[in-house]
Amino acid sequence: MYVYGGLRTYDLKEVPAQAQRAEALGFDGIGFGELAHDVFLLAAMALEHTQRLRVGTSIAIAFPRSPMIVAYTSWDLQRMSGGRFELGLGTQVKGHNERRFSVPWSAPAPRMREYIQSLRAIWDCWQHGTPLDYRGQHYTFTLMTPEFNPGPIGTPPPPVYVAAVGPAMCRAAGEAADGLLMHSFNTRRYTEEVVMPMVAQGSKRAGRSPSDVLVTGGGMIATGATEAEVVASRENSRRRIAFYGSTRTYKGVWDVHEWGDTCLRLHDLSIKGKWAEMPRLIDDTMLDTFCVSGTYDQIGPKLKERFGPYSQRISLGLPEDPRQEDRLGALLEELHRG
Numbered sequence: 001m002y003v004y005g006g007l008r009t010y011d012l013k014e015v016p017a018q019a020q021r022a023e024a025l026g027f028d029g030i031g032f033g034e035l036a037h038d039v040f041l042l043a044a045m046a047l048e049h050t051q052r053l054r055v056g057t058s059i060a061i062a063f064p065r066s067p068m069i070v071a072y073t074s075w076d077l078q079r080m081s082g083g084r085f086e087l088g089l090g091t092q093v094k095g096h097n098e099r100r101f102s103v104p105w106s107a108p109a110p111r112m113r114e115y116i117q118s119l120r121a122i123w124d125c126w127q128h129g130t131p132l133d134y135r136g137q138h139y140t141f142t143l144m145t146p147e148f149n150p151g152p153i154g155t156p157p158p159p160v161y162v163a164a165v166g167p168a169m170c171r172a173a174g175e176a177a178d179g180l181l182m183h184s185f186n187t188r189r190y191t192e193e194v195v196m197p198m199v200a201q202g203s204k205r206a207g208r209s210p211s212d213v214l215v216t217g218g219g220m221i222a223t224g225a226t227e228a229e230v231v232a233s234r235e236n237s238r239r240r241i242a243f244y245g246s247t248r249t250y251k252g253v254w255d256v257h258e259w260g261d262t263c264l265r266l267h268d269l270s271i272k273g274k275w276a277e278m279p280r281l282i283d284d285t286m287l288d289t290f291c292v293s294g295t296y297d298q299i300g301p302k303l304k305e306r307f308g309p310y311s312q313r314i315s316l317g318l319p320e321d322p323r324q325e326d327r328l329g330a331l332l333e334e335l336h337r338g
Helices: 012-025 039-048 067-081 094-100 108-128 167-176 188-205 227-245 248-256 260-271 275-281 284-290 299-307 322-337
Strands: 002-006 029-032 054-057 085-090 160-164 179-182 214-216 220-224 291-295 313-317
Touching (some): 012 039, 012 322, 029 085, 067 085, 067 108, 085 108, 108 167, 167 179, 179 188, 220 313, 227 284, 227 291, 284 291
Parallel strands (some): 029 054, 179 214
């Protein structure tokens, strides 16, 4: 099992040191989510200051950016890192696309499929000199003159991973992507009954095996060196479940467990701005369904049992206390042994 580190720093000056710390601890890679900073900038800083670590966007928000812009940036990062960059894409929800980024919204799964196809057509043009002639419903790319062609690189193109929750996007990931980044708002039952069957369906449509799709996650992990740290991490997970669970787009995850009313109640509270009240709706049964908990010394078998049947990769946070790094390092070794 590959283990990636999720860096939670919001100070850009800390990124190089945190990336080097993850590399020294033995993580296989790190991923950056796109919240309050440009995720490609974070990835570039981490790649520049590490030697072995793979660095990915987990995720870069796709639709506000043209595939051509993402193709250039990803190509440069792959070249400068010697092949250590991974492109993770996500759609974000309709409200953020329309109201935060001011871009039009359409059915996301077909559009994401074309997005990935566009990237590969552009990269094939640069790597092999293939004439650029991609024509889809959402994207068309037919012009690439020598002055704007960055030319081939000495590594394969970056792998493209897609974040997915709903059935249609899971199917699109199985059909077009190199990997699936499952959302932390996920459960084992939802994964087994919805996510993996849709990945298999998409893979079959593309004429390939589901095993060709690298699967990361999905669910939450509450861990730490001490029981107190685990308790604090569990409460943070409870807040995250309430936050993500208020999004009606994710109601399907609740519905698998017959908890759909909780989604509607959380959504109503979010509309009223009652964010502090929302975690109270997440009882311990719900928390344990979404979250795997335990100290570094205890959690290894639980992680293997929860994620091992379908996931090749998980993500753990770095310990805040450097004195606990040895215990986390032992957990990483345990997970790497399988």
